Amino acid sequence: MQQHDGPLSRLRRGHEELVLDLLRRNGPLSRGELGARCGLSRTTLYDIVGVLVANGAVVVHAPEATRRRRGRPVERLALNPGAGQAIGIDFARRAVHVAAVNVAHEVVGTASHPHGPGLPLAERIGIAERLVAGLAGDSLRLAALSAIGVGVVGPVPSAPGRPAAKTESDDQSATSVAPDADRTVTPDGALPPAVPDREALARELRGLFGVPVLVDNNTRLAALAESVWGTAAGERDVLYLRLSHGVGGGLVVDGGLHRGAHGLSGEFGHITVDPGGRPCECGGTGCLETVASVGAVLEAHRAAGGTAGDIAEVTAAARAGREPAAGVVASAGHHVGTALAAVCNAVGPGVVVIGGELAAAGDALTVPVREALAAGVLPFSRPLLDLRPAALGEVGAALGGIALVLHRSPLLSRYPQAPDSGEDR
Known part of the structure; x- marks a missing residue:
């Protein structure tokens, strides 16, 4: 049967995205907590949740026996840990740190490797690839890899006249480094000609892993990580x-x-x-x-x-x-x-x-x-x-890269599948 993408279908998809995004941002929630945050009617919310549970995007956690009180036990809904994973990489001044987290906000592995100052970009990317491969040999399922968040040293500005933050529609495509994120601010506040390293970094990582790459300042990402896991x-x-x-x-x-x-x-x-x-x-x-x-x-x-x-x-x-x-x-x-x-x-x-x-x-x-x-x-x-x-120690910024993905990208939940725009490939 041919599927028609009419107004009702788009509305339903929007409701599903809203529920998935709330679980991505907040972790496990009860149906009541979801209802208070999303503003949907009880009937609509229960219908949406039922579909998401049926297709495997959401799982239901029964309450722990020790926490049960009088009345009906309150179940909590969470993103399916097997629905996708995210990698965070921090290219610090003298080390590379990586971390992996599933969509249920569970840290599944971290690793670090120090290096001397001034190491060429290609060698630093090689270190990151080896660290990720090490995690894959333990608990990381690369087949479920959904996105990479990357921290870099120094300012990551937007170009004058462009929005600093990507829009939701931007995040639903193959998101790459933010506009002019490869530029550095000079003392007089001007943006000099683009330095290719960060653009090359995002392009190389997309080539290695075949997923969207989000880039931001690593100390800013460490701040985000401390507010999520730390x-x-x-x-x-x-x-x-x-x-x-x-x-x-x-x-x-x-x-x-x-x-x-x-x-x-x-x-x-x-x-x-x-x-x-x-x-x-x-x-x-x-x-x-x-x-x-x-x-x-x-x-x-x-x-x-x-x-x-x-x-x-x-x-x-x-x-x-x-x-x-x-x-x-x-x-x-x-x-x-x-x-x-x-x-x-x-x-x-x-x-x-x-x-x-x-x-x-x-x-x-x-x-x-x-x-x-x-x-x-x-x-x-x-x-x-x-x-x-x-x-969080030295892996804080790598975890922050993952937090950036979990908070901003709808790609982790497997549904809805957004088309890959192929931008900047």
Whole structure:
């Protein structure tokens, strides 16, 4: 029988997409919770859910016996874990990290491989391919692979005059790197000619795995991951700061990753904290990155007479209260708290998360951060701010790439199948 795609058919498909998207964003929900979020009538919702369960896109979880109360047990609906999987890859400055998650939001594997600075793109992609192959040999089913989310270092802006975020229709096609995401912002704010690496990266990954590729800034993706699986899970307004070889972060606003008008949000490392300080590679002076990045802290430690070979030795010495490490880390923490206070006063997050290698210093870092943060935020905000350490470690940005896919792409649920536009292939 010939199928006709009339108004009623399109309406029904839209309702199915709405239900699938709510489960993708929120994880398992009861029918009542779904109804409160989707706004469909009870009859329509039950009909839609019945079809999705029948075709395998959604599964029903019976309540645990220990949680049952009086009355009829409440079943929860979830995306079928076997309906698809997503891979996240973080091309960090000195390592490649990968993670795999199924559509039910379950992490099925992670892996990392460090490398030296300046490694050519082709070799870094090769590392990613080997790491993914290693996961495939364990628990990852590549036949079910649905999408890849990729984190990269540096700004990932949209071109002037174009929307920063892709539309839903864009996500339903073979989505690739965002417009002009391969460009870097110069100190004067201009966009220089495109650098081919990121475009080549997306094209190469599509060629290897045959699936759509979404690309974003890796620290912004780490922020998203911490709000989905990490220390800020369940929080809707989160400020994340990553103190690594670079300093950056991200904002989760009302449960969604904030990119800004041109996709340039989260560059907290370029907030000025010392007007008379050192020049920064961005063209500014005294940026947070010049005093709180891994390289800056190592340099300050050595200038103070320290002999640590790497940042892990510095943070270990700081945790033990040994000088000069403790003093150097405290100084960096003071600058971090000062910068965070300015951002908190502007955006009002409920949770502040600190990650990256420097966060391994523990209280040696967070105590001065708290002190400077408390001194800088408005008095009535102080008791409302919750400062937490990141929980996901080095694979945070890779998991964030997956969170980007789970939140923005309808391709993971197998239904409806969107045509592959072949864009940028």
